[in-house]
Amino acid sequence: MSELRRPLLKTDLPGPKTAKIMARSDRYLSPSYTIDFPLVAADGKGCWITDPDGNEFLDVCAGIAVTSTGHCHPEVVAAIQEQAARLVHMSGTDFYYPVQAQLSHKLATLGAVKGDDHRVYFGNSGAEAVEAAIKLARWKTGRSGLISFFNAFHGRTLGALSLTASKVIQKKGFGPLIPGVHNAYYPDPLRHGDEATAKAMASLHTMFERVIAPSEVAAIFCEPLQGEGGYIVPPTRFLQELRALCDEHGIMLVFDEVQAGMGRTGRMFAWQHSGVKPDILCLAKGIASGMPLGAIVARAEVMSWPPGSHASTFGGNPVSCAAALKTIELLEGGLIENSEARGVQLRELLQSSVSGHPRVAEIRGHGLMTAVELVTDRTSLKRDKQLRNDLVGRCFSKGLLILGCGQNSIRFSPALTISADEITVATEIFAEALYELAPA
Ligand code: PLP
Secondary structure (H helix, E strand, O other): OOOOOOOEOOOOOOOHHHHHHHHHHHHHOOOOOOOOOOOOOOEEEEOEEEOOOOOEEEEOOHHHHOOOOOEOOHHHHHHHHHHHHHOOOOOOOOOOOHHHHHHHHHHHOOOOOOOOOEEEEEEOOHHHHHHHHHHHHHHHHOOOEEEEEOOOOOOOOHHHHHHOOOOHHHOOOOOOOOOOEEEEOOOOHHHHHHHHHHHHHHHHHHHHHHOOOHHHEEEEEEOOOEOOOOOEOOOHHHHHHHHHHHHHHOOEEEEEOOOOOOOOOOOOOHHHHOOOOOOEEEEOHHHHEOEOOEEEEEEOOOOOOOOOOOOOOOOOOHHHHHHHHHHHHHHHHHHHHHHHHHHHHHHHHHHHHHOOOOOEEEEEEEOOEEEEEEEOOOOOOOEOHHHHHHHHHHHHHOOEEOEEEOOOEEEEOOOOOOOHHHHHHHHHHHHHHHHHHOOO
């Protein structure tokens, strides 16, 4: 049997070359960025990152759930190179070009949203997809009200930020944000069990009784698996009731699958776990394996805004479209199945290695969108942010790149190409780090 590949640390962290680059970045980069550990990524291949000092790290963050086909997948690199040599930019808002036509056709025929005959709008990022969805929902309904959920992250541009209700630092000092936005409670199955759906729906009903008439609400924005909020899997019944509520009041149901979409959860779209379809779907992150691209999909009857009403110079850039077409080919060619299978393996290994630990409250997720929630004890379920942060740092010191999500959870969001052996090594390091930090 061959030896499993493990992280290889040749220097203290950060090593000398790494430290130099960090110092330069710290001197010149905006201090608004959030750097969790002293990594400088010099090269990436699959699930492995090498730093400038030659240290090799196993990466289960994938550039925050973006490099769906792994770092520098050779077929994606070839598609990018070929397109870059042919046409880098033309502006899809004013001109036709083949790859944008191909990609819009592909995305419009995946059954992404409710109804038939779908249309696609391209932007450059998740936030831009959310902005486009806000504008489309308002334009289509003639209403201005918007609802999103507590703990949700929808992006940092002013419209998307208005929906975001994740951390106050993201909003502090930037107001006034767009008016007409209200927040409801997302289900919390860990703490509310069978009552989770009822509690979340009650907050919406209260809102409609006391805060805003449903007839003034353009859209409800919901992540069918909440990402930055902690990788929370809502009950199927919640999504079904949300759909029914939207149908009853003529409200657009927008699913933000910027993080959960494109195979990450073991299905092309995360809503497929429930069968509940949105009116508008937001996509970005994993769609183009790391090239900047965002998209929204809606049925033609919804996306009927006139020429000039919305556009973006770089949106649907040819190189990004070529990367997305190759990414989707690879997803359909086996990576979605791998995401499902490796996700099952991951949760089984976490169950056997850490579920008995008294500070682990829950292991949850679908596919390769899986989290471990950490608490001070299992009776109070008090969130243990410190342990989470320490664990991220300890994993890094052992060569495992992993990030937190929510206040007190750790997320596994590796490339969908990850192998069974890499999952084994990642969970071994994770368990070792946890038991070192908090001996049970
Ligand atoms: N929506 C969700 C669900 C996200 O997770 C994110 C980013 O983490 C965004 C929107 C914003 O995406 P971007 O950072 O590409 O603007």
